[in-house]
Amino acid sequence: MGENQKLVQYQWFDQQVKAGRYPNATTLAQQFEVVTKTAQRAIDYMRDQLNAPLQYNSTRKGYFYTDNTFVLPASEPTQEEMLAILLAQNILANSAQGVISQQIKSFGRKLFGKNGLFGVTEKRFREAFSSSWNEYAPAQGQVFKTVMKALIENRLLTFIYTSPRDQQPKERTVEPHHLQHYMGSWGVIAFCHLRGEWRSFMLSRMRDVEMKSDTFVPKPRSQWKNQMEGGFGIFQGGQLILVRLHFNPFRAPWIREQIWHKDQQIEELNDGSLILSFPVCQFHEVKMRILQYGGDVVVLEPEKLKQEVLEGARVICRNYDENIF
Known part of the structure; x- marks a missing residue:
């Protein structure tokens, strides 16, 4: 049975329940000319996977909703959509003390249901994917x-x-x-x-x-x-300035893999080194990033950024020379 046909069955059954007609597997089977076992599986799916608050009334011999505000999803999410939601939970696990992750986790458990999601249990999913952040400032x-x-x-x-x-x-x-x-x-x-x-x-x-x-x-x-957009990094709002950085042949392979800015340009040089160019609004964040690479990078322009990086390097050298710690 096609997915569209299943969706039509769910919608019809939902309408019958809301109309107070107490439908059951027999009436669903008769409406769509399927066997009763297939119809019952559809009802079970609505209850267990679509979270329909269905309850059987033995007197009326049919189903009703325990929560009349329930709305049937417009369509069944695809495997890729469900995977994306669950991955988002992992990525945001430690963000804002888990506020977002906990909400996604609740929904994720519903996706997994009793028998797992496309052959993967919730425990296996947690073990298979992860994300990590460092140097971030957690929000309460x-x-x-x-x-x-x-x-x-x-x-x-x-x-x-x-x-x-x-x-x-x-x-x-x-x-x-x-x-x-x-x-x-x-x-x-x-x-x-x-x-x-x-x-x-x-x-x-x-x-x-x-x-x-x-x-x-x-x-x-x-x-x-x-x-929030324009130049490199979190510091925005100012005039854009072009930065050009020369990375030596040793560091160049790593830089080729990275996206520093959506409008970046890479110029390949014959010796295996490269020049990375991108716009910035302020020097604070990019200066820290440049110093991170030590002797593997040289600022070509602008001159002001070059001088600030040089001064930062001199301070580092003085700190070690004077053994201030």
Whole structure:
């Protein structure tokens, strides 16, 4: 039996239940000219896999819903769609104290049902896939839920925010527009009433987060998209500057595998080295990334970034020469 035909059966049975007609395997079999065992399997599938709250009434000799708000899924998810959902659970397992992962996990258990999903048990799936992050700033679960709710409902958000730069806690009132997951950390792009401009706030630096009753009218994406796209890394919002980095033949094979920016360009050189070019808005993050590769990379341009990397390298050398630790 084709998947479309099965879906038609589920829809018909759902309609009969909602109409209070107490359908059963016999009536389903008669309607679609199938054997009763096949019809019963369809009912069992609706209950066990589609989570239909079906219960049998022995007096009426048919089924009814214990929850009349149940809505039958529009179509059965494909194997690839189900796999993507379960992989998302693994990827976000430690994000925002597992708030998102727990919700996906609940749905995932329903997908697995009693007999597993396309031949794989839930335990085997957990053992087969994993993800890991490092150097990320975890957000508190309650903070994430409050920010997400304020964003969805277009409500003002207040919180105490401490930047690692000045370490001075400041009260902020913002209009949240976009939640961004970057390298394991969560940030919210919002219009800040204190500064009168768009800012990106890391959820890990927030405390005393409160969603207000006041609402706001969401502004078009064109007004805030420069806070999340354009240049390399998380630091956005400024003028784009082209960076060109020369990687030696030893490091080049690793760099060829990587995507630093969607608009990057790679120039191959005869000696096996390469030049990687991409735009940035600020030097802070890319400078740390360059220093990570030590002597395997040289900044070709811009000159200002080259000098900042040189100064960083000099500080490292002085620290070791002076044995300050």
